[in-house]
Amino acid sequence: MSDLRDLYQDVILEHSKTPRNYRELPAADHKAEGFNPLCGDRFTVYVTLDGDTIRDVSFQGSGCAISKSSASMMTQSVKGKTLAEAEKIFERFHEMVTGHAPAAGNESELGKLTVFSGVSEFPVRVKCATLAWHTLHAALEGKQDAVSTE
């Protein structure tokens, strides 16, 4: 049996209760909305770029503990990174939560995000963990339509 505490780690619960960078960025030059039609989770991600670097990133919306904490920790991990670095982190994160690559060995890139490694034991929750990331990706690509997990 998968242990619930592998999924709901303290760091995750703490971020879901007190999400970081939870605000609108009125001056954002990139913005996208992400939506999971199955559970109704909905987030808006705001990005301000400085050349190739993510100068500021924030989010707002509603969702479960996994999606909200993932969004919160995502903003912390990509702030100050270049676009290429951010994409690389998303790639590693995605591999980790889908169980395609263990967190071990990728700690240097993933940092604190390794707390989400337990998600791979709960396949229906992968979409929760990746919603904000897909939304960030859409924001940076300049997509106008809301990105959907379906």
Add this chain to the structure above:
Amino acid sequence: MTTAARKLDAEQRPAPIGGGLDVARVRADFPILQQRVHGKPLVYLDNAATSQKPRAVIDAIVRYYEGSNANIHRGVHYLSEIATKDYEAARRTAQEFINAPHAHEIIFVRGATEGINLVAQTFGRARVQPGDEVLITAMEHHSNIVPWQILCDEKGAKLRVAPINDQGELLLDEFAKLLGRRTKLAAVTHVSNALGTINPLKRMIELAHAHGVPVAVDGAQAVPHMKVDVQALDCDFYTFSGHKVYGPTGIGVLYGKSALLEAMPPYQGGGDMISSVTFEKTSYNKLPYKFEAGTPDIAGVIGLGAALTYVNGLGIGNIGAHEHDLLVYATQVVSAIPGVRLIGTAKEKAGVLSFVIEGVHPHDIGTILDQEGIAIRTGHHCSQPLMDRFGIPATARASFAAYNTREEVDALVRGIGKVREVFA
């Protein structure tokens, strides 16, 4: 299932003492309930999504495929004759189940969703004109919203929505006020899937008919839990899904009054729904075949017949009383948990308990309960406008069936305790 076999099934089950349900025996009829999930006994409380299937239904389907599989209505051979007889026997079982006047008023569809779409695309399309109105309620499932939106968009008509109160009860006066000269149809749910509210359907139909407005009823959440009598209701259409009433998925029933069905254009063209075809002109088959184009889900129909026969054996009144007892108990013990708020507290309710826990998203409730072997539904229950009405994105929903027990409600309460522990 043959008539003789149906009788046998019903006779084999002695009436339980005291008129109630022998729940232990009911549970033994459902093979799936014997399993463990994540090492815990399965507690299946997602019956409003789909019910489990008794052995009698599974066996009827296997018997059909092993012993009488053939296409129906056309074959002159032995197997086709048996299959046709069993298929039509299930139609009569469904007719009796909802007390429809005639067997030809029972049309087999894929489920309630297809039943509603059929009415919208045939009856609705012919009747609704630009500037007209279709009336629904604020507690409809998406399947009783979207088909009417599509129709209204196509016709330049308007969709009107009768409001509900904070308990999740229809405001009957407002419903009556919205019935006007331009109202061409009312499409209403009998029981709300997300809240469990039982609508005052008979009164709603009387009000609509007083304005000359026909009424189509979504009965998906009512048929498994209460005696439905379409003649007593005097509804014009009534539809339900087989899979929520212990039958297979992919099959359901649309009842319509003969005169309306006769006047309606067909829904889909194809085999079985014609009486003659030339390249110049086709004349359509008589009811109900006019609305059953193509080879139908024969096994599904036979399985549905077996399911309704099974329910008759238990007694729908007994099932309803048992579920009501569970609902009353669950309402009491779940609402007593600190931080829990019930969504949908109508006076008249079927066995649905929708709730939210302060500070915990329903999706997380669902995952934690699942680890305890408890299956509930979490999300918007295909009722997003209703969730908006209550200002919440989603709820957790436990829903009861004949085989559920008070001990399972206790397991739910312990599970919610675990949720609160994790999120403390």
